[in-house]
Amino acid sequence: MSAAVPQPAVPHLAVTDLVAGYVPDVPILRGASLRVDDGEIVAVLGPNGAGKSTLVKAVAGLVPARSGDILVRGESIRGLATHKLVGTGVAYVPQVGNVFTRLSVEENLELGGLGAPAKMRQRIAEMYALFPDLARFRRLAAGRLSGGQRQMVAVARALMAEPHLLMLDEPSAGLSPKMVELVFQKLLEIRSNAVSILLVEQNAKAALAICDRGYVLAEGRERFEGSGHDLLASPEVGALYLGSTTRLAS
Ligand SMILES: Nc1ncnc2c1ncn2[C@@H]1O[C@H](COP(=O)(O)OP(=O)(O)OP(=O)(O)O)[C@@H](O)[C@H]1O
Ligand SMILES: [Mg+2]
Known part of the structure; x- marks a missing residue:
């Protein structure tokens, strides 16, 4: 051999x-x-x-x-x-317009998720562990966040689908x-x-x-x-x- x-x-x-x-x-x-x-x-x-x-x-x-x-x-x-x-x-976060400003932080994350509700909850919890600020503002409309926080929402939403890239x-x-x-x-x-x-x-x-x-x-x-x-x-x-x-x- x-x-x-x-x-x-x-x-x-x-x-x-x-x-x-x-x-x-x-x-x-x-x-x-x-x-x-x-x-x-x-x-x-x-x-x-x-x-x-x-x-x-x-x-x-x-x-x-x-x-x-x-x-x-x-x-x-x-x-x-x-x-x-x-x-x-592969997940993509565009240069502009990368969050739904009228939806809450959590609703933005939900839109990025795939799979069953239990899996979705678990992934959202992982995103809040990675971005603790987002957990604090979960019920707030994404449009009311600062630019940096909005960028975090966009990244977290992209990560919801568990991309490799x-x-x-x-x-x-x-x-x-x-x-x-x-x-x-x-x-x-x-x-x-x-x-x-x-x-x-x-x-x-x-x-x-x-x-x-x-x-x-x-x-x-x-x-x-x-x-x-x-x-x-x-x-x-x-x-x-x-x-x-x-x-x-x-
Ligand atoms: N929607 C579009 N329709 C036609 N041409 C476009 C469009 N978007 C960009 N271009 C052209 O494509 C070229 C490259 O643009 P692109 O947006 O990829 O540049 P970039 O490197 O991302 O620049 P920046 O640093 O300003 O974001 C430019 O000449 C631009 O005018
Ligand atoms: Mg560009």
């Missing part, structure tokens, strides 16, 4: 040479590739209009892919209807530095519960500080890939953001 040959792990998400856009013949993504491995936090950075949101929307089936592929745990989901994404174990589009937008730190600490906690994370961010410094790897998108393609540490130290990445050779880390 021969010894078992170790197989390379299948990425949670692999996007290869993706061309996608809102209207035919106007590609916004022009051959973008990235992957998220088991247990990773992967940041997607880049200037305004680089295509970061379009990339996660394309994975979520909200923007049609014209060519290339999107694999979740090795299986193509290209062309999959958005409402079927949850069945593949969480895609977040700019969770730090509009938050105070202290709130950004809190939300990002939660992402580390979520990752330690066996959820991989694809994190689209404008806040490059904060994202690179917590990610395992990152990609910098520009003009619909990944221009740089590296560890958070290497990207922070890269003069080219600094130049793309700051218009000079200053590093983000300096």
Whole structure:
């Protein structure tokens, strides 16, 4: 009997040479590739209009892919209807409009849940353990919460379905530095519960500080890939953001 040959792990998400856009013949993504491995936090950075949101929307089936592929745990989901994404174990928190403002915190969580009522109760309790503030405000309309608390509701709702991959589009937008730190600490906690994370961010410094790897998108393609540490130290990445050779880390 021969010894078992170790197989390379299948990425949670692999996007290869993706061309996608809102209207035919106007590609916004022009051959973008990235992957998220088991247990990773992967940041997607880049200037305004680089295509970061379009990339996660394309994975979520909200923007049609014209060519290339999107694999979740090795299986193509290209062309999959958005409402079927949850069945593949991928959850998506959009950049805007990610909570139902008139519904209570708890009703928002219930909408994200799957399965029998007992299971739903148990998962809501887990979310309150992860986000104690939400337990305090469970009966309050989500629209009355602060920006940071609303972001927590959006993340908790996405986690209700027990995804293996969480895609977040700019969770730090509009938050105070202290709130950004809190939300990002939660992402580390979520990752330690066996959820991989694809994190689209404008806040490059904060994202690179917590990610395992990152990609910098520009003009619909990944221009740089590296560890958070290497990207922070890269003069080219600094130049793309700051218009000079200053590093983000300096
Ligand atoms: N609904 C849409 N219809 C047509 N074009 C769009 C639409 N949404 C975005 N675009 C275009 O796609 C390009 C990339 O936009 P996208 O939102 O992906 O950028 P982004 O990297 O997320 O930027 P930001 O940092 O500002 O969020 C832009 O040129 C934008 O004008
Ligand atoms: Mg965006």
